[in-house]
Structures are given as structure tokens and as C-alpha cells.
Amino acid sequence: MTDANTEVRQLILDSAAKIFTDHCDKPLLDAAEQGQFPGGLWQLVADNGFDQLGTAGSGTSAGDMYAFIQLCGEHAVPLPIAETLIVNSWAPGQGIASFGELSGDVIKGVAWGREAARVVGLARDSLEVTVVETPEVVEQGVSLAGEPRDTVSAAGGATITLSADPYAQAALTRICLMAGGLQTVLDLGLQFAAERIQFGRAISKFQAIQHSLAVVAAEVAAAKRAAYSAVDALDDNRFVFEVAASKARVGEAVGIVAEQVHQIHGAMGFTHEHRLHHYSRRIWSWRDEWGNEFYWQSLLGQHLAQLGADQAWPFIATRG
Amino acid sequence: MLQFDRVNLDAQTEKLRAEVRAFLADNKAHLTQPNSDFVTGHDPAFSQKLGERGWIGMTWPKEYGGGERSFFERYVVTEEILAAGAPVSAHWIADRQSGPLLLRYGTHAQRQTYLPQIAGGQAFFSIGMSEPDTGSDLASVRTTAIREGDAYRVNGTKIWTTDAHRNHFIICLVRTEAAAENRHAGLSQIIIDLKNDGAQIRPIANMAGGEDFNEVVFEDVVIPADRVVGEPGNGWEQVTSELAYERSGPERFLSSFRVFVELIRACGDDPAPHQAAAIGRIAAHIMTMRRMSISVAGMLEQDKDVGVEAALVKELGNNFEKVLPEIARLAAPERGAVQAFRKTFEETLLLSPSFTLRGGTREILRGVIARGLGLR
Numbered sequence: 001m002t003d004a005n006t007e008v009r010q011l012i013l014d015s016a017a018k019i020f021t022d023h024c025d026k027p028l029l030d031a032a033e034q035g036q037f038p039g040g041l042w043q044l045v046a047d048n049g050f051d052q053l054g055t056a057g058s059g060t061s062a063g064d065m066y067a068f069i070q071l072c073g074e075h076a077v078p079l080p081i082a083e084t085l086i087v088n089s090w091a092p093g094q095g096i097a098s099f100g101e102l103s104g105d106v107i108k109g110v111a112w113g114r115e116a117a118r119v120v121g122l123a124r125d126s127l128e129v130t131v132v133e134t135p136e137v138v139e140q141g142v143s144l145a146g147e148p149r150d151t152v153s154a155a156g157g158a159t160i161t162l163s164a165d166p167y168a169q170a171a172l173t174r175i176c177l178m179a180g181g182l183q184t185v186l187d188l189g190l191q192f193a194a195e196r197i198q199f200g201r202a203i204s205k206f207q208a209i210q211h212s213l214a215v216v217a218a219e220v221a222a223a224k225r226a227a228y229s230a231v232d233a234l235d236d237n238r239f240v241f242e243v244a245a246s247k248a249r250v251g252e253a254v255g256i257v258a259e260q261v262h263q264i265h266g267a268m269g270f271t272h273e274h275r276l277h278h279y280s281r282r283i284w285s286w287r288d289e290w291g292n293e294f295y296w297q298s299l300l301g302q303h304l305a306q307l308g309a310d311q312a313w314p315f316i317a318t319r320g
Numbered sequence: 321m322l323q324f325d326r327v328n329l330d331a332q333t334e335k336l337r338a339e340v341r342a343f344l345a346d347n348k349a350h351l352t353q354p355n356s357d358f359v360t361g362h363d364p365a366f367s368q369k370l371g372e373r374g375w376i377g378m379t380w381p382k383e384y385g386g387g388e389r390s391f392f393e394r395y396v397v398t399e400e401i402l403a404a405g406a407p408v409s410a411h412w413i414a415d416r417q418s419g420p421l422l423l424r425y426g427t428h429a430q431r432q433t434y435l436p437q438i439a440g441g442q443a444f445f446s447i448g449m450s451e452p453d454t455g456s457d458l459a460s461v462r463t464t465a466i467r468e469g470d471a472y473r474v475n476g477t478k479i480w481t482t483d484a485h486r487n488h489f490i491i492c493l494v495r496t497e498a499a500a501e502n503r504h505a506g507l508s509q510i511i512i513d514l515k516n517d518g519a520q521i522r523p524i525a526n527m528a529g530g531e532d533f534n535e536v537v538f539e540d541v542v543i544p545a546d547r548v549v550g551e552p553g554n555g556w557e558q559v560t561s562e563l564a565y566e567r568s569g570p571e572r573f574l575s576s577f578r579v580f581v582e583l584i585r586a587c588g589d590d591p592a593p594h595q596a597a598a599i600g601r602i603a604a605h606i607m608t609m610r611r612m613s614i615s616v617a618g619m620l621e622q623d624k625d626v627g628v629e630a631a632l633v634k635e636l637g638n639n640f641e642k643v644l645p646e647i648a649r650l651a652a653p654e655r656g657a658v659q660a661f662r663k664t665f666e667e668t669l670l671l672s673p674s675f676t677l678r679g680g681t682r683e684i685l686r687g688v689i690a691r692g693l694g695l696r
Contacts, residue, residue: 211687214685214686214687214689218689245604297597297604300596309581313403320326320328
């Protein structure tokens with residue numbers, strides 16, 4: 001990436017971070033988790049062109065788009081923005097879009113399907129996807145993080161064929177969201193440990209807490225590096241396997257990080273009033289969406305088994 | 321500190337990788353017992369061959385027998401020979417930390433004397449840090465070196481000294497002045513010839529059946545004053561910087577790699593779902609840590625301080641080196657062609673307690689990371 005590109009990306013991320021810091025606050029998250037679509041926040045995102053990142057003519061790259069999705073994870077942005085961006089990269093368009101898993105004549109697990117003007121149904125092991133305009137909502141549902149996950153009708157959908165595995169692309173959005181969410185959970189843990197006084201001193205001064213946060217930091221660092229690997233493989237024939245390694249690794253980090261940082265927060269982090277759960281519940285739910293660790297581990301392991309034991313190292317020892 | 325930048329290895333580095341693979345294929349006779357644990361195989365002939373290839377002291381100045389190559393090139397050579405399970409113990413410490421230590425702090429004469437021999441795969445070094453009463457609390461060392469004219473008289477005991485009975489030299493952390501209020505003052509590093517200076521060396525059997533580490537006793541051993549590394553009294557700073565070299569390399573996550581290879585072989589080309597998942601899980605971890613380790617090589621290339629990042633890679637890597645055999649044992653088939661798996665698994669499991677001890681215990685590393693996070 002050239003310096004000019006780096007600057008553009010930083011500009012996008014800085015202005016988006018400002019918007020999210022100012023507007024994506026606890027009351028907004030609470031309302032969204034009660035099913036109220038944050039239309040004002042969506043408008044800000046669209047007005048700034050963040051829903052078109054990575055599309056032709058936007059002057060931005062797919063890498064910028066995934067960096068932005070990671071930032072959305074950091075702020076627990078309760079919008080189908082990752083979904084809209086991916087759908088726009090497959091079939092350019094305007095407005096709210098989303099995707100879900102094609103299952104017979106319905107599309108399941110559609111983020112904010114009730115608000116979407118377009119929904120794409122995709123399936124494992126298929127490059128063909130079904131695009132449905134203004135789909136009928138069959139059933140409303142939510143994830144364990146309170147994020148709407150609806151079932152919509154696939155009737156009247158048009159089939160298009162993509163060049164990169166759609167299921168892996170869907171998984172990559174969750175990888176980036178988790179990488180962002182993990183960073184925030186670590187930050188909350190560091191902040192709480194520095195502020196909470198027990199036995200006459202900040203609990204961050206206790207070795208047990210320091211070691212716990214060191215473990216969390218190592219997991220977060222690994223998760224972020226793993227996320228970059230999958231993004232970097234977008235145009236590569238290893239894309240699906242890099243996503244597999246990445247989602248498996250990041251998903252493993254989630255369990256450890258959420259558990260440790262909740263422990264550090266004590267009872268306060270268990271309350272609805274504290275904001276930690278907006279992030280911990282999201283990363284817990286994202287690790288199960290679009291293939292959990294077992295699914296992706298198996299896919300990667302199957303590939304390595306077919307390559308054979310003595311090809312395992314050449315497979316791992318990549319240039320990038 | 322949580323930023324591990326992406327690196328793309330260049331064509332020249334990849335060409336070198338191909339050369340290393342060809343070399344390993346030509347030297348299968350040295351891979352008698354493939355084991356990617358870096359302290360297990362001591363094979364001076366193999367080390368000398370690597371030296372002849374220019375694969376020891378790769379980043380050092382040519383003036384001292386080095387290759388003036390990049391940290392990425394060094395990284396690629398080390399990961400290839402470890403992944404193949406080659407015997408690297410003889411030259412490992414000299415290449416990784418004694419040489420860089422002498423390069424940074426040693427006198428011109430010391431560099432001229434030792435570095436070309438190290439780079440040639442002919443001089444092997446051990447680390448003289450731990451003592452019977454000094455483990456993680458390194459500043460508590462009691463071995464003394466008292467100045468007498470042009471020499472130092474050394475008295476004390478070093479322990480857990482890997483390959484002291486096989487190697488040529490040891491660089492010892494010693495007290496050259498009595499302990500004062502500042503515990504880090506008055507420490508020095510001194511080079512002792514293990515073959516000729518009168519050190520008493522007693523191998524200590526480990527629980528894996530090997531005799532790799534030793535107790536090394538110095539009783540009135542007299543060492544010329546010009547063997548002090550750097551300035552007398554500067555030992556603490558030197559030893560701390562030496563430990564940073566020690567922590568980020570591929571040997572910190574590849575020690576049990578051969579168990580993974582044999583697991584894949586034992587499971588065959590149509591593994592059961594739980595076997596495929598175990599293989600994929602291990603691969604996902606190694607792929608990630610490897611990229612983090614290469615990021616640290618990039619930081620070394622830019623002459624950045626890598627203390628915290630190296631500790632972080634070592635923390636992840638050493639823990640996973642112990643988890644890998646645990647995952648593998650439950651996934652490996654119980655019958656069939658599993659002899660090679662069992663042998664490698666058992667050998668690695670028995671070595672595994674050392675993985676989170678050597679080079680700084682897990683507890684010390686977590687402290688280093690916590691300091692990097694601003695917690696202490």
C-alpha cells in the first residue's frame with residue numbers, strides 16, 4: 001500500500017471513529033437491541049459515503065472497506081453496514097442491503113432483513129447467489145447479542161455468479177468485526193483495572209490481574225494479525241483457506257478474551273447498565289455466524305490432509 | 321504494542337528458502353531423528369555445513385565473518401531448518417544471542433576472535449545465567465569475578481546450562497562488585513573457555529532421558545581481564561538486551577511442529593471430522609504466530625526495540641507448543657500406522673515442561689507484557 005493510500009484510509013477511519021464516538025452510544029445500542037433501527041446513524045454513514053467503500057468509483061479499496069468494518073466492530077455499530085458493503089461489492093446499489101444463508105425458498109440469518117431493500121442469499125460451496133429486491137420478511141429473530149437476524153423469502157430472486165467464495169466473504173466480515181470488538185473488550189479491561197480500587201490500590205497493580213490482561217493482549221494481537229491475513233488473501237487462490245485459519249483463530253481468541261475481561265470487571269460487568277456486554281455478546285455471536293471454529297478448522301484440516309504431511313510446512317510457509 | 325505489521329518476503333528471500341530446502345534434501349543423513357525442538361539435536365558437522373553455507377551469523381558485518389543479510393533472510397533459514405527437524409543445538413545460542421551480544425557490546429578484539437569462528441559453525445556457546453539459587457530473579461546471581469591485576473578470579477556455580485559439556489565457551493553473568501542497594505549494578509559478563517579454563521562440568525539428566533543441561537562449577541578459575549564483555553558493571557543492561565534476541569524467533573512456536581506433521585501422516589488423506597478439525601486448529605495457530613514472528617523480524621530490521629512484542633510472541637508460541645501435543649493426542653488414530661506419531665508425540669510431551677521455562681518463564685513474560693500495557 002502506498003503512503004497516499006494509507007493517508008486516505010486513515011482519514012476515513014478517523015472521521016468514522018468520530019461519528020461513532022459521538023453517536024453510537026449506550027442509549028443507541030440499547031434501543032437498537034430493542035429492535036429500533038438507528039436511522040439517524042445510518043443516514044450519517046450513508047451521507048459520508050461509508051456504505052460505498054470499496055466499490056468502483058469510490059476511490060477506496062476492499063482493504064479500506066475491511067478496515068472500516070473492523071472499526072464498526074470496535075464500536076459495536078448496530079447497523080447492517082458490513083452486509084450492505086459486501087452486497088454493494090457484488091451488485092452495486094443504494095440503500096440498506098443485507099445477506100443471509102439460502103435454505104430452500106427462504107434466506108435465514110439476515111441482519112436487519114426487515115429494513116433491507118435488497119437481500120442476497122448465499123450457500124456454502126457455491127459461487128452462485130440469489131439477489132432479492134424488497135423481500136418479504138417471513139420471521140423476525142435476533143442473535144444472542146440482540147442483533148436482528150431475520151428470515152426472508154427468496155421468491156423472485158435473480159441468480160448471479162461471483163468470483164470469490166461468498167460464504168468465506170461473509171465469514172470475513174465477522175472476522176473483522178470480531179477483531180475490532182476484541183480490541184474494545186481489551187481496552188475496557190485495561191481501563192476498568194486501572195480505575196477500580198480494592199485493598200487500597202488499583203486492581204491493575206495485582207499480578208493476577210496483570211497476567212490475565214497479558215493473556216488477553218496476546219490473544220487480541222494474534223486475532224488482529226490473523227484478520228489481516230484473511231483480508232490480504234482476497235485476490236489469492238488461498239482465500240478460503242486463509243479465511244478458515246483466520247476465523248478459527250479469531251474465534252478461539254473470543255472465548256478467552258470475553259471470559260477473562262468479564263472476570264476482571266466483577267459484578268459490574270455482569271449488569272445491563274455496563275457497556276461491556278454490548279461487545280462481549282457481539283463477539284460471542286459473531287464467532288458462530290458464517291461457520292464456527294469447528295467448521296473452518298475442519299475445512300482447513302481436510303485440505304492439509306489431502307496435501308499430505310510433508311506438504312504441511314510448504315503450505316504454512318507463505319511469503320506474506 | 322498490539323500492532324504486528326504485515327510483511328511480504330521479497331523474491332531474494334524466497335530464493336534463499338528454496339536453497340535451504342534443497343540443502344536439507346541433500347543432507348537427510350543429518351535428519352536422523354527429526355525433532356523441531358532447538359535444544360535436542362547437537363550435531364557439530366551439520367552446524368559446520370550451515371556455517372560453510374553462510375547461514376550462521378547471517379546479519380553480521382562481513383568484517384566479522386557475517387553475511388550482511390537481512391533479518392528476514394535469517395528468519396527464513398531458521399524456520400526452514402527447524403520445521404525440517406534438523407539438529408541445530410550446537411550453534412544455536414552462539415548464532416542467536418552470543419554473537420549479537422559480542423557485536424553490540426564486545427571489544428573489537430573479541431569480535432575478531434569469536435565472531436568468525438561462530439559464523440563458521442566452529443565455536444559453540446552456552447548461556448551462564450541461572451544458578452542454584454538464581455532463577456527468574458536474575459539479579460541475585462552470586463558467582464563472583466574478583467579483579468586481580470590483569471585477570472579475574474571466578475568462583476561460583478551456574479546451572480541448567482544447555483550443552484556446557486559439548487560447547488566451547490560460556491558467557492557468564494557474574495558479580496564484579498559486591499551487591500549494593502542497586503541490585504542491577506556491579507554485574508558483568510565474562511567469556512569462559514569451557515574446555516581449557518578449568519570449569520567443572522557435570523551433566524544433569526532431564527526427565528526426557530536426555531543429558532543436555534549441566535551444572536558448571538568455577539573454583540578459583542582465573543580468566544584474563546580482556547574476556548569481560550563490554551564495560552565491567554554493564555552486565556545487567558547487556559543481559560537484558562540479550563534476552564530480547566532470545567524471544568521472538570520461530571523456535572518459540574515450532575518446538576512441537578513435528579508432532580503436527582506426524583499427526584497428519586497418521587490420520588491419512590481422509591481424516592474423520594474431529595481429526596480434520598484438530599489439524600486445522602493447529603495450522604491456524606501456527607500460521608498466525610509465524611506471521612507475528614516475521615513482523616518482529618521486520619522490527620529488528622528497522623532497528624526497533626522489540627522487547628514487548630518478542631515477549632508476546634513467545635508467550636503465545638510457548639503455550640501453543642504445549643497445547644499442540646494435547647490436541648494431537650486426542651485426534652491421532654489409536655490403531656494403524658501410528659508408530660512415528662507416538663514416538664514423536666512422547667518425546668515432545670516429555671520435553672514440553674521446558675518450553676515455558678527456558679528463555680524466561682511464562683510468569684516473567686506476562687510481567688514484561690503487562691509493563692508494555694502500562695500496568696506496572
